Amino acid sequence: MLKHGFVRKCPECGSVNLFLNKEKGEVICKDCGLVVDDKMVDFGQEWRDFDSDKSDSRRRSGAPMTYTQYDQGLGTEVGRSADLSQFSSKARNKFFRLRKWQYRISTAIERNLKLALAELKRVVSYLKLPKSVEEEAARIYTLAVRKGLVRGRSMESVVAGALYAACRRHEVPRTLDELSEASGIEKKEIGRTYRFITRELEIKIIPSNPADYIARFSSALKLSPETQSRAVEILDKAQSEELTSGRGPTGIAAAALYVSALIHGEKRTQREVADVAGVTEVTIRNRYKELLDKLKLEKEIKKVKSKSKE
DNA sequence: AAGACGAAAGTGGTTGA
DNA sequence: TCAACAACTTTCGTCTT
Numbered sequence: 413m414l415k416h417g418f419v420r421k422c423p424e425c426g427s428v429n430l431f432l433n434k435e436k437g438e439v440i441c442k443d444c445g446l447v448v449d450d451k452m453v454d455f456g457q458e459w460r461d462f463d464s465d466k467s468d469s470r471r472r473s474g475a476p477m478t479y480t481q482y483d484q485g486l487g488t489e490v491g492r493s494a495d496l497s498q499f500s501s502k503a504r505n506k507f508f509r510l511r512k513w514q515y516r517i518s519t520a521i522e523r524n525l526k527l528a529l530a531e532l533k534r535v536v537s538y539l540k541l542p543k544s545v546e547e548e549a550a551r552i553y554t555l556a557v558r559k560g561l562v563r564g565r566s567m568e569s570v571v572a573g574a575l576y577a578a579c580r581r582h583e584v585p586r587t588l589d590e591l592s593e594a595s596g597i598e599k600k601e602i603g604r605t606y607r608f609i610t611r612e613l614e615i616k617i618i619p620s621n622p623a624d625y626i627a628r629f630s631s632a633l634k635l636s637p638e639t640q641s642r643a644v645e646i647l648d649k650a651q652s653e654e655l656t657s658g659r660g661p662t663g664i665a666a667a668a669l670y671v672s673a674l675i676h677g678e679k680r681t682q683r684e685v686a687d688v689a690g691v692t693e694v695t696i697r698n699r700y701k702e703l704l705d706k707l708k709l710e711k712e713i714k715k716v717k718s719k720s721k722e
Numbered sequence: 723a724a725g726a727c728g729a730a731a732g733t734g735g736t737t738g739a
Numbered sequence: 740t741c742a743a744c745a746a747c748t749t750t751c752g753t754c755t756t
Contacts, residue, residue, distance in 0.1 A: 658746075663747080691747080697728080
């Protein structure tokens with residue numbers, strides 16, 4: 413179970429002399445050197461930033477300056493082991509007041525988190541996603557709550573958004589449709605919150621790779637491994653021909669799989685492929701046509717066709 | 723008769739003024 | 740904030756197997 417809240421004692425040596433390394437997002441014990449906590453999500457993806465904004469251009473100054481994640485106030489601990497005797501009573505009152513707030517807020521967060529993580533677990537098991545993805549989603553969600561991003565949004569939709577982001581970061585992308593079905597949240601709502609929380613938390617997402625979908629679609633269609641790996645090859649070529657940018661990754665994956673199935677004589681109808689990929693036949697046709705044009709695959713298909721006549 | 727193909731009109735989201 | 744735009748969908752008619 414993911415226990416939330418900040419570690420304040422080193423589990424190893426019991427020292428309270430902890431040091432927060434913001435760059436690495438780790439909490440380190442100064443006495444024994446143990447890395448006590450590295451709960452911060454790793455934002456250190458080196459990837460081109462597509463959404464070059466002007467709205468908050470003040471922060472796009474080159475160096476990765478993501479690690480400002482710990483928001484002041486909510487995440488930080490109001491000291492516990494301070495020597496109160498040296499404070500005036502006024503200061504002491506203030507101190508207690510702050511701690512009370514801290515307590516209220518953190519219990520509110522705790523409650524929310526408990527519910528949310530239960531919901532997350534439900535959706536994850538419905539989609540049969542690996543544990544690592546669940547953990548990632550939980551961390552993202554936790555950060556989102558701490559930043560107050562859930563306000564005005566339903567908890568479920570934020571969970572779904574966090575999970576969607578986690579899936580993509582782990583390169584096991586699910587489509588918005590699948591997330592939608594599993595969570596009962598509307599597709600566009602998930603997309604909205606997904607975009608919102610990734611922007612607010614500055615999580616960088618690699619544009620999802622069509623190849624990541626192949627395995628799943630392939631098994632859903634009961635295609636042979638050869639067909640599957642061929643589809644990936646086709647995708648590679650398509651990438652270098654710049655057929656993939658700007659297109660929906662699922663459509664491309666579906667088309668590649670469709671072509672590959674044709675070549676290997678494991679014909680599936682466009683309808684079938686379209687269904688498992690969650691796109692329409694038309695989209696498959698368009699991608700399919702582009703693939704044929706650019707990748708000179710016609711002859712291979714003809715070869716198969718003439719063979720099957722015999 | 724089913725599947726493949728393509729045209730036309732509609733939808734939701736992004737972008738740039 | 741709005742209009743242009745690209746990708747994708749829906750629908751429907753025609754062609755192919």
